[in-house]
Amino acid sequence: MHEDENHRRRTRYTLTETEHSHAWGVCAEVEGLFGEPRRGTYELVGWVPQADVRGWVGNRVWLVPDDETLDPWLLEDAESLGQICGTDSLVVTGLDDYEGPPEGHRGRVRVHDGQRWLGSCREFARVLPAEQAAPPLVLRGLAQSDQLRAALMKGTRQALNLEQAALEVQDDQGEPLAERLLWTRVSAWRPSSYGSDLIDLELDGELFTPVPEYARPVWERWLAGPPDVQDAWAGLDTRRRGAWLDLVRERACRRPRCDRPAGHAYELDGRHITDEPGLYLALGEAVNGPGGYFGGCLAALDDCLRGTFGFTAPATLHWRDAATAREHLSHALTPDGQPYDLFCVVLDVLSQGGMHVTLA
Known part of the structure; x- marks a missing residue:
């Protein structure tokens, strides 16, 4: 060395x-x-499943109370520990959001992962972990x-x-x-x-x-230096793609950026857009090359389209293999559980930001 x-x-x-x-x-x-990291643990009492919930559940899992005066509650990086033997309760853990149903909420709560309904429970309770230094x-x-x-x-x-x-x-x-x-x-x-x-x-x-x-393997890959080829993240599962996207975002905030002039034509490789992190990783690399950043959610994508993130409007984006994203992203749920088409929304945000998209 x-x-x-x-x-x-x-x-x-x-x-x-x-x-x-x-x-x-x-x-x-x-x-x-x-x-x-310290995770919150919750018992979902009276669990009625609508999908198989085992192991890792999702990056963003929403608990939606039937009481419409209460906001949905977000559980990040949620994991299922399975049902408690001899009961109808499901135990889940995750990183808590600061908003949501009050502790001891007695009404029914429905649960989804941003794409599908996972089930519902009649109430939930926090399980206090043992004190540990x-x-x-x-x-x-x-x-x-x-x-x-x-x-x-x-x-x-x-x-x-x-x-x-x-x-x-x-x-x-x-x-x-x-x-x-x-x-x-x-x-x-x-x-x-x-x-x-x-x-x-x-x-x-x-x-x-x-x-x-x-996330350790993802960090170790990035600690060696940024990727020099596109789609280095493609073989990762959704959870680790999220960790990759977190590092892409953090790194972008610490590096100077140079916008390309207006009229530039970008190429987006859509073969691996099978989930939301994959969408933003592919968009970032289309605009800013391997390991590049161009938004990590709809609001951030809108910000990037306004400049200083490698892009100047108007421009053109040629989206190859768009059918993959259409298949995997067309059926999404808002935090309160309303269905929407994420693929079409992204196209609309890009268009309004001055990016003319052609699909192939």
């Missing part, structure tokens, strides 16, 4: 103090970056700044409280990839085996949300 590659790996992670933007230090490895976040081989060295030497509770910080992540080419915010304090430090004058810094991970384990 060349010396500059070694250096880039040693500086893959930067711990930054967010208020004044100074770096606490840089390191090569972070233990605890990947893990299992969050694992620490350990920055191994950290080259500490003068500010951090002074704080560690002082050693007081106030000095070791780093408050709000950001863990900035670069790929092996030295390009910014992602960022994770945390509110934390130093819990321990020790000399590192990575080299002299380096330390292993242990941070309280109580308020840190780790990257889910299922």
